[in-house]
Amino acid sequence: xxxxxxxxxxxxxxxxxxxxxxxxxxxxxxxxxxxxxxxxxxxxxxxxxxxxxxxxxxxxxxxxxxxxxxxxxxxxxxxxxxxxxxxxxxxxxxxxxxxxxxxxxxxxxxxxxxxxxxxxxxxxxxxxxxxxxxxxxxxxxxxxxxxxxxxxxxxxxxxxxxxxxxxxxxxxxxxxxxxxxxxxxxxxxxxxxxxxxxxxxxxxxxxxxxxxxxxxxxxxxxxxxxxxxxxxxxxxxxxxxxxxxxxxxxxxxxxxxxxxxxxxxxxxxxxxxxxxxxxxxxxxxxxxxxxxxxxxxxxxxxxxxxxxxxxxxxxxxxxxxxxxxxxxxxxxxxxxxxxxxxxxxxxxxxxxxxxxxxxxxxxxxxxxxxxxxxxxxxxxxxxxxxxxxxxxxxxxxxxxxxxxxxxxxxxxxxxxxxxxxxxxxxxxxxxxxxxxxxxxxxxxxxxxxxxxxxxxxxxxxxxxxxxxxxxxxx
Amino acid sequence: xxxxxxxxxxxxxxxxxxxxxxxxxxxxxxxxxxxxxxxxxxxxxxxxxxxxxxxxxxxxxxxxxxxxxxxxxxxxxxxxxxxxxxxxxxxxxxxxxxxxxxxxxxxxxxxxxxxxxxxxxxxxxxxxxxxxxxxxxxxxxxxxxxxxxxxxxxxxxxxxxxxxxxxxxxxxxxxxxxxxxxxxxxxxxxxxxxxxxxxxxxxxxxxxxxxxxxxxxxx
Numbered sequence: 001x002x003x004x005x006x007x008x009x010x011x012x013x014x015x016x017x018x019x020x021x022x023x024x025x026x027x028x029x030x031x032x033x034x035x036x037x038x039x040x041x042x043x044x045x046x047x048x049x050x051x052x053x054x055x056x057x058x059x060x061x062x063x064x065x066x067x068x069x070x071x072x073x074x075x076x077x078x079x080x081x082x083x084x085x086x087x088x089x090x091x092x093x094x095x096x097x098x099x100x101x102x103x104x105x106x107x108x109x110x111x112x113x114x115x116x117x118x119x120x121x122x123x124x125x126x127x128x129x130x131x132x133x134x135x136x137x138x139x140x141x142x143x144x145x146x147x148x149x150x151x152x153x154x155x156x157x158x159x160x161x162x163x164x165x166x167x168x169x170x171x172x173x174x175x176x177x178x179x180x181x182x183x184x185x186x187x188x189x190x191x192x193x194x195x196x197x198x199x200x201x202x203x204x205x206x207x208x209x210x211x212x213x214x215x216x217x218x219x220x221x222x223x224x225x226x227x228x229x230x231x232x233x234x235x236x237x238x239x240x241x242x243x244x245x246x247x248x249x250x251x252x253x254x255x256x257x258x259x260x261x262x263x264x265x266x267x268x269x270x271x272x273x274x275x276x277x278x279x280x281x282x283x284x285x286x287x288x289x290x291x292x293x294x295x296x297x298x299x300x301x302x303x304x305x306x307x308x309x310x311x312x313x314x315x316x317x318x319x320x321x322x323x324x325x326x327x328x329x330x331x332x333x334x335x336x337x338x339x340x341x342x343x344x345x346x347x348x349x350x351x352x353x354x355x356x357x358x359x360x361x362x363x364x365x366x367x368x369x370x371x372x373x374x375x376x377x378x379x380x381x382x383x384x385x386x387x388x389x390x391x392x393x394x395x396x397x398x399x400x401x402x403x404x405x406x407x408x409x410x411x412x413x414x415x416x417x418x419x420x421x422x423x424x425x426x427x428x429x430x431x432x433x434x435x436x437x438x439x440x441x442x443x444x445x446x447x448x449x450x451x452x453x454x455x456x457x458x459x460x461x462x463x464x465x466x467x468x469x470x471x472x473x474x
Numbered sequence: 475x476x477x478x479x480x481x482x483x484x485x486x487x488x489x490x491x492x493x494x495x496x497x498x499x500x501x502x503x504x505x506x507x508x509x510x511x512x513x514x515x516x517x518x519x520x521x522x523x524x525x526x527x528x529x530x531x532x533x534x535x536x537x538x539x540x541x542x543x544x545x546x547x548x549x550x551x552x553x554x555x556x557x558x559x560x561x562x563x564x565x566x567x568x569x570x571x572x573x574x575x576x577x578x579x580x581x582x583x584x585x586x587x588x589x590x591x592x593x594x595x596x597x598x599x600x601x602x603x604x605x606x607x608x609x610x611x612x613x614x615x616x617x618x619x620x621x622x623x624x625x626x627x628x629x630x631x632x633x634x635x636x637x638x639x640x641x642x643x644x645x646x647x648x649x650x651x652x653x654x655x656x657x658x659x660x661x662x663x664x665x666x667x668x669x670x671x672x673x674x675x676x677x678x679x680x681x682x683x684x685x686x687x688x689x690x691x692x693x
Binding site for chain 1: 510511512560601602603615616617618642643644645646647648649650651653654672673674675676678679680
């Protein structure tokens with residue numbers, strides 16, 4: 001949208017067929033002042049007037065705009081997309097596929113952020129804000145000669161309140177920075193809270209969530225910003241999302257060209273049919289999406305091409321921060337490498353990238369720094385070179401995760417991760433840890449690079465610095 | 475022996491996905507089938523699991539040619555093969571608790587009485603804690619659900635296991651854990667394994683031999 005179109009509006013939700021509205025969801029009531037960040041709402045530009053003429057603003061279009069442009073992951077958008085895309089492609093493969101429903105139900109609960117609650121943001125109230133100590137501050141990020149971070153997260157916690165007074169601590173006290181031209185890989189087992197963290201940064205948590213801490217995108221705190229601000233100035237424009245399963249994020253009934261053109265129209269100042277077409281082709285080129293596939297529908301694309309289409313959409317707004325949520329799941333190794341290399345190219349172009357993944361090989365290929373998450377906490381945050389090479393990870397969990405790789409010892413970490421609804425008092429990894437002692441009953445804080453009472457000692461760079469140094473306990 | 479002989483298969487007779495595929499798995503042997511996305515390896519795995527009827531060619535199971543596929547397969551042949559799919563979410567009935575999910579093959583083959591004990595035993599084998607057994611698929615993680623799916627595949631003590639990208643959705647630790655379960659099972663029962671995937675490192679580490687897709691099927 002251009003400055004010319006932007007006019008100050010104090011009751012934007014009334015005139016704007018907002019993101020929430022679009023998917024059959026009531027738009028947040030703008031007349032009720034939100035918490036901090038409400039100042040943003042007052043000056044939020046209204047929807048460009050020509051959007052109404054250029055883009056038919058019916059529910060279907062809006063929903064697709066959400067999926068494509070603002071990378072919304074709400075259940076309302078997911079449901080039809082999944083039903084239409086997954087059913088035909090997956091049904092022949094999986095014997096017991098009852099319908100597309102299981103996948104959706106599953107997702108809804110596994111990532112509570114997408115649960116069916118219509119209100120996008122729970123009142124961003126503060127729950128027992130755990131202040132971050134100076135050590136975490138130091139560990140989280142900025143070294144001496146690092147550029148100012150694009151994203152600065154401090155003490156981020158996300159809780160889900162469930163019926164019956166149960167509480168799920170999905171993310172606890174996470175702190176990290178991501179700088180321009182830098183990729184931070186957030187790794188951990190499935191269900192450890194990685195995706196919830198991503199949802200929190202995009203303001204896509206459901207109503208039963210409570211957040212604490214800060215996530216500063218330059219001067220804007222993503223955790224307290226209101227929905228109009230997030231919808232109109234953040235998603236797609238300041239944060240680009242490369243989604244987990246592109247096939248589910250693209251609208252099955254529309255071509256890739258149509259997705260890209262719509263996104264171009266919404267996010268950039270390009271006006272006019274011909275100009276938009278040209279801009280769309282340029283946008284597809286940036287993500288190396290082949291031009292002759294532009295008129296295809298999502299189901300006609302391979303996984304790799306669908307991923308590139310999604311990446312192209314994420315790049316259109318030229319957002320300084322890219323957020324990639326498991327961008328390589330289900331792709332084969334060659335495609336993983338290609339996808340990751342392409343993302344790296346965008347990092348080298350100056351974007352900041354937060355990549356959430358459980359694929360350690362992909363993380364090793366792309367990341368400058370690595371944050372390891374376990375049971376909702378960041379337990380290690382260190383340089384990728386040191387982590388994957390020498391001296392190797394220092395937290396016993398990170399070590400176990402790396403050692404589980406088939407090219408290493410292929411030995412699983414014993415036991416199962418704890419339930420996020422009933423975390424132990426102290427170190428959550430202690431029950432699975434062979435280094436645990438009584439000290440581990442107290443919660444370790446992130447010091448230097450690791451949150452552990454008994455980290456693997458940093459070796460005094462000896463002559464035997466190998467790729468996977470032997471445990472020095474012996 | 476689990477043999478695929480000159481199997482041509484697809485979803486449209488005019489455009490087969492797999493042409494003239496030959497593959498043999500000896501008893502107790504672990505064979506990795508390595509191929510890129512979309513090459514047809516999953517379709518071939520479905521044929522090997524008697525879940526998809528080939529257009530041409532035959533499947534020979536322990537010396538007996540397979541005459542019927544899916545529900546037409548004789549029970550003795552059907553239950554000789556355990557299958558684990560790539561996406562546990564799509565392979566699990568969302569209405570069933572994990573305990574019922576694992577017990578389903580037992581009940582379907584008239585072993586209802588012993589099912590409860592067997593489920594506990596299987597859950598222990600795959601590393602599921604008892605509290606997880608009472609949950610439905612949406613209440614557990616991908617890794618936990620795949621553990622349940624593996625337990626289900628092992629419930630009838632199959633002589634053959636077909637794992638179609640069993641670990642593609644899982645993290646490194648869960649992958650290693652599930653592979654260990656399969657290998658422990660094979661060590662104790664002498665079952666043969668066909669593991670289909672695209673991760674060369676994993677298949678080389680896991681299987682006795684890894685065959686590339688080009689060596690199995692034509693064009």
